[in-house]
Amino acid sequence: MSQALTKLEASIEAQQKKLAQLKAQKQRIEARQRAKEQGLARKQDTRKKILAGALLLELMEKDPELRKQILGKLSTFLSRPDDRALFGLPSGHASE
Template sequence: MATIDERIAALETKLKQERAKKQKIEARLRSVEQKRKRAEDTRRKILAGALVLELMEQDQQTKQKFLARLDRYLIRADDRALFGLSDITAQSAPLGNSENRRS
């Protein structure tokens, strides 16, 4: 028969294993939740973008206003090309300048 100290040691080992299992399960749940939130965010952006594109097709003034905002917001050449905007010239502010990114 095992001594009380051996039983305690075995139970402590088992407790550590169970805690590790719990942490792994919690990490998996957090990962699933983060993935769900990212998917929802992406879906919101797609739906909002589809609405904006439709509004731009229907009204030239809305299109011009939105393109002007995009011109101030977008800094990457490939993003700008999607909307037919010219490349940012060498005279523009540095990429790290957040004031020129958002308006």
């Protein structure tokens, strides 16, 4: 009887170890899936910004008044000198 009990306990221990390994594997798979989904969301967000920016640049080329308004907003929005230079804005921030 004691031998059967020892064998059963060893089996339970092995099953618990296997369960822990499977849970860890599941967590790794879920983490990879979350990272993949986050990467896709970032790519989609970047693409939306590029497309919206392309539309805005085209509209600014066609409408001088809109260009003036957008550049005014960009002047207060952009603070990094290299970002401001992309739009031909002076390197100092407008609110300074």
